[in-house]
Structure formats: C-alpha cells, structure tokens
Amino acid sequence: MRTAHSVDAVRNAERELMARLPEGALMKRAAAGLATACAGLLKDLLGRVYGARVVLLVGSGDNGGDALYAGARLARRGAGVRVVPLAPGRTHPGGLAALLAAGGRVAEDPFEVLATADLVLDGITGIGGHGGLRPDALPVVRAARGGGAMVVAVDLPSGVEADSGEVTGEAVRADATVTFGTYKPGLLIDPGHERAGALRLVDIGLGPYLPSVPELEALQHADVARLLPVPVGESDKYRRGVVGVVAGSARYPGAAVLAVSGALRGGAGAVRYVGPGGEAVLARFPETLVHEGPPSGAGRVQAWAVGPGLGDGSWAAAAVADVLAADVPVLVDADGLRLLAERTVRERTAPTLLTPHAGEAAALLGVDREEVEAGRLAAVRELAARYGATVLLKGSTTLVAEPASGSASGSASGSASEPGAAPPVRVNPTGTPWLATAGSGDVLSGLAGSLLAAGLPARDAASAAAYLHGLSARLASRGAPVAADDVAAWLPEAWRNVVG
Numbered sequence: 001m002r003t004a005h006s007v008d009a010v011r012n013a014e015r016e017l018m019a020r021l022p023e024g025a026l027m028k029r030a031a032a033g034l035a036t037a038c039a040g041l042l043k044d045l046l047g048r049v050y051g052a053r054v055v056l057l058v059g060s061g062d063n064g065g066d067a068l069y070a071g072a073r074l075a076r077r078g079a080g081v082r083v084v085p086l087a088p089g090r091t092h093p094g095g096l097a098a099l100l101a102a103g104g105r106v107a108e109d110p111f112e113v114l115a116t117a118d119l120v121l122d123g124i125t126g127i128g129g130h131g132g133l134r135p136d137a138l139p140v141v142r143a144a145r146g147g148g149a150m151v152v153a154v155d156l157p158s159g160v161e162a163d164s165g166e167v168t169g170e171a172v173r174a175d176a177t178v179t180f181g182t183y184k185p186g187l188l189i190d191p192g193h194e195r196a197g198a199l200r201l202v203d204i205g206l207g208p209y210l211p212s213v214p215e216l217e218a219l220q221h222a223d224v225a226r227l228l229p230v231p232v233g234e235s236d237k238y239r240r241g242v243v244g245v246v247a248g249s250a251r252y253p254g255a256a257v258l259a260v261s262g263a264l265r266g267g268a269g270a271v272r273y274v275g276p277g278g279e280a281v282l283a284r285f286p287e288t289l290v291h292e293g294p295p296s297g298a299g300r301v302q303a304w305a306v307g308p309g310l311g312d313g314s315w316a317a318a319a320v321a322d323v324l325a326a327d328v329p330v331l332v333d334a335d336g337l338r339l340l341a342e343r344t345v346r347e348r349t350a351p352t353l354l355t356p357h358a359g360e361a362a363a364l365l366g367v368d369r370e371e372v373e374a375g376r377l378a379a380v381r382e383l384a385a386r387y388g389a390t391v392l393l394k395g396s397t398t399l400v401a402e403p404a405s406g407s408a409s410g411s412a413s414g415s416a417s418e419p420g421a422a423p424p425v426r427v428n429p430t431g432t433p434w435l436a437t438a439g440s441g442d443v444l445s446g447l448a449g450s451l452l453a454a455g456l457p458a459r460d461a462a463s464a465a466a467y468l469h470g471l472s473a474r475l476a477s478r479g480a481p482v483a484a485d486d487v488a489a490w491l492p493e494a495w496r497n498v499v500g
C-alpha cells in the first residue's frame, strides 16, 4: 500500500526527527537519495554519469537546497552541472556553496544550457509552494520541456499543491518525481499526479514520526487480493450473495446489460435484474434472474446497485426510493444520483455507496464541475460528510471517501483511524484514460454492487471495484481504445492477475 501524508504531518515529523540529528543532516539524506536516483536515470539514458549535462532549476526554499546538494554529488561524479537561480539572492547558501565547490557553475544563459541538457532537476518549489508557477519561471520551465531533457521533479513537480494535487495556472510536467519521507497527496491525485511521472520514494527516516493514519492510501495488488471474496466448499449461490441491479430504461437498455455484465463478474453468486431492460439482459446473460415490478418484490438480495441508464421517469424515481428503503447495502449511480434526497441517504442504517463522476458530484454539491475537477479530494470528502455515505468519485484518479465513523452509513473497514475520524481517502492507481468511454461506469456499478453483496464493506467494495475495473481496462486496451463491454469481459483476467 502506498500512503501519502499532509504537509503539516510531514513538517511535524521533520521537526521531531531534526531535533535528533545534526544540522543539515536531513537535507543531505534527501539529496543523497535524489542524486542516486538521478545517476540511475542518467545511466539508463546515456550509459554514464560522467560528462552528462545537468541543469538545476532552483527556487528560494529548501527544495532548491535539495537540488543543489544533489547537483554537487553529480558534479563530483563528473557531470557538468549548471544552476539556474529563479530567486537570485535567495538561493540556498549551503547548497550553492557545495555545488560551486564540487565544480558546478551558475548558468550565464539559462536557455542555452537548457537547450542541450540531458537532465533537468526541478527544485523551484516543493511542499512550501503555492499558487502555481510564477510568471518568471514559465519561460524557463517551457524551455526545459522543449529541450528534450529528462525532467526530474524534486519532492513534487513545482506548481502542484502538495496537499490536494490542484494546479493553479501552470506546473512542471516531470518524467519522474523523487519524493522524500512519504508520498504527498498531490502526487497521487490528478491533476498533480499526471504531472509527476514515475514516482520514487526516498526514505529519510521520517516513518516513525509520521501519523499512523495517512491522508490518502493507494491499494496495490496484494491489498486488493486480501479484500476479494473467496468462495469456500460449502458456498452456494445464496451464501455467496445475490446482487440486485436496477438499471436501464426503454431508451437505454444497454445500461442494464452493462451493469449486469459487471455484476456477474464481481463475486456475487447470482444477479437479479429489475427494470425495463429484462429482455435485453436475458438475451445476453441468460443466467440473470429477471423481475418486473418494484425492486422490493423481487426476492432477497444482499445488496442493490441502482441508477445506470434509469432515466428520470416516475418508475425510476419510485424504484430508487424503494431500493433506498431496503435495509441492505445500496450503491447509487448515474440517474439514481439525481433522484435521491440527502436526508433519505443520511437516515439509512445500512451502508450507502454513491458513485458520481465529476459532473454528478458537482450537481450533488451545488458547485461547478470545474471546481470538483480542480479539487477532487475536498469534493469527495465533502460529499461523504454531507450524505453520511461512502463516495466513489470517478475520474482518472478515482477517489473513495468514507464519512467519519458514527455517520449514517459509515462502516469504516478495518481502518486504524481514531474514533470519530474519517479513515484515509483511497486513491485508485490503476486507471487509464481509455476508461473514459460510454458505459464503463455502468460496468463499475454492477461490479461494486456485486462485491457489496459478497459481503465487502462499502469502502472496500468501492476501492476493489475501481482497482479491478481500471486494471481490466488496461489489460483489454494495451494501448488501443476499449469499449465498456471489453472492460467487463476482461474482469476475470484482472481478478486472476490480482489474486495470482
């Protein structure tokens, strides 16, 4: 599991650790790890460090200090290192002295050295930067990208807000980011994540001083494998869980088929379908138990997934209300989200999982879509708190937030969070831009609903579903466009990939 901590948590940990170490030791640790990572990249790129052309973009803070001390180490190994100070007169004095002593130089013409650089280190700002790149940095950063050098961000791409991943204006677009002590939320959440390139974590000994509950966690294969249901010898289809799917309409029968296709691959023992798309569902999936009439008359289910392609007719509204009245876990997606009342969700005692994309989240919060996209972490937390529900916010870095325990449907799953505090938000690392395709959300709803029916707590069902869904799209795609149907078809392969 990858975990990310807030800037406050990092600074507190740094203070405690620094009190036990000689002055400057921590920065030197960070710089040593950074130099090792850069040397490795240069060897991959050129086969050597000696003679490599390295340019340091250096701001006024300690982020620039890290770049300078790392630059000094590379200079001692024979690299030609040039500094471009972006805050002349405020450059880290110890770092600059170390670099000059090792044979590095201040660049006379930044654009000339950037045009021929092999590697550019971005040390403009780290966790102390705010408000995006400043105007004077823009031409230099553009020249760094335009020159064809590999760009390595120090701790965080400059211009990315460390705590949220927000980018105001412009930010450095790095090929790799070497970060210290712990991941920062902005490295794992878009739009920051997308600017960071390949991530590398350097251990500087902060671990024991960081809070045990991080801000954010990203599951990896082994974590998801532990969550997925495993049928045992005596499992029959009812013990494995029955998921009810309420989706589709005369206008959108395909949504019913896609939601069922996800539900059939999510571990539940059987799928009941309720809605106007029964014929289309049966034609494709004869194993589905199809019902007409209200969901409550369809027989027992262990969880419902309601909403994809429902439209907003009176049947849809009644079906959503009917499902929300059931005392079992309920996932609400798409059109279902437009048909629910905040109070109804808050008053439920069984878990509720809402799965909006940015536009739907914006409507639920009463803000603009752009606001949600720019500040995804704040938006998902706010929704979870307001509705007292688990919320999966879809997007290139899908997030899953749980309300604080004690909230209506807050069933914190095995988290070590303090009583009353919300557990860490989970960020899904398996997404791919190819997933932005019609109907892929319907597959996700069915899949997550199925995992809920199989007994996973809402937070785990949501994060495991997002993980499998993203991985399935990657496996199906291998660089080519995919249809939602492909994503569903590759789910068993994704599951095998995770548990194997």
Ligand SMILES: NC(=O)C1=CN([C@@H]2O[C@H](COP(=O)(O)OP(=O)(O)OC[C@H]3O[C@@H](n4cnc5c(N)ncnc54)[C@H](OP(=O)(O)O)[C@@H]3O)[C@@H](O)[C@H]2O)[C@@H](O)CC1
Pocket: 010, 011, 013, 014, 026, 027, 030, 059, 060, 061, 062, 063, 064, 066, 124, 125, 126, 127, 128, 129, 130, 131, 132, 133, 134, 154, 155, 156, 159, 180, 181, 204
């Ligand atoms: N904490 C740790 O555990 C460790 C931290 N370490 C390292 O220290 C880094 C944090 O250093 P930091 O605190 O000095 O802040 P940092 O990011 O260098 O920049 C702040 C300066 O930039 C300025 N500035 C602000 N916004 C700006 C903008 N948009 N564009 C341009 N400038 C802007 C602002 O000054 P201003 O110009 O506003 O007066 C301020 O002085 C951290 O990321 C890591 O690399 C490691 O060495 C070891 C362990």
Ligand SMILES: [K+]
Pocket: 063, 122, 123, 124, 125, 126, 153, 154, 155, 156, 157, 158
């Ligand atoms: K940086």
